[in-house]
Amino acid sequence: MKYGRVYADDVKVGDELPVLEKGPIQQIQLTRYAGASGDFNPIHQDHEFAKTAGMGDVFAHGMLSMGFVGQCVTDWAGPGAVRKLGVRFAAIVRLKDTVTCRGRVLAKSSKDDTHLVELEIWAENQRGEKVVTGKATVALPSRES
């Protein structure tokens, strides 16, 4: 059901979003993301720089993982639905890691014609360790409107 339309009426607390698998992370994606986002911190590009900085090797931009979690939400709710998206970066994502994004409905509320759904969102690496945790709020249409 990719890019399907979700109606507030059909959403229940506890519902899980379709799982989104991203990665394995490759250097070229970090380079593309640097260009697209304007974040050219060499710690994501230059092995020697990352090593000297004490990080062992390059690692992914946190914002790349947040973008993946955002995609998990927008694949389900639609890209225009997101009102709030907030995360904490819990662990570093490295080259060859996979990032599995998940979400769950925490709460629903309606006021006038606005139907808001609050989600718990998170991403895990291939070892099941959480790399991103957070919350999102989406505005969904109602079948009546």
Add this chain to the structure above:
Amino acid sequence: MPIQLNKALVGREFAPFVVTIERGKIKEFARALGDANPLYLDDRVGQASEWGDIIAPPTFMTTFREAGGDNADFLRELGTDISRLLHGEQEFELHRPLKPGDTLLCRSRLLDIYEKTGRSGPLGMVVRETVASDKTGELVGTMRHITVVRL
């Protein structure tokens, strides 16, 4: 000795800057995420949508980094350099989707600097916010982020 961050920067308002959202930049950003949603990439799908054009992914405001960003001058004044930075937290509040041609006035502020102890040692937390409003003065989006400095 851990480094000391310059707490006098708390409350600093950075120079306001204007961002005009470019169609190609939205597509480049979506492709870099590996997100092929046609509402980001296909102009005809965008025109037929309720927004009348393609829209930007929800994290697109992160590209607004002209002022109050991690440039060398700011980091020197803060008392650190780019090799010590990690991303701690990030939040976006959006009042409507961003579209090509949107011209937004962005104001960034440094809200707080505090310390905490992480798994690997002392950390400095730098909290910043950027508020974007459109030509009519209407608030379009807010982004808040916490940068972690390994002290």
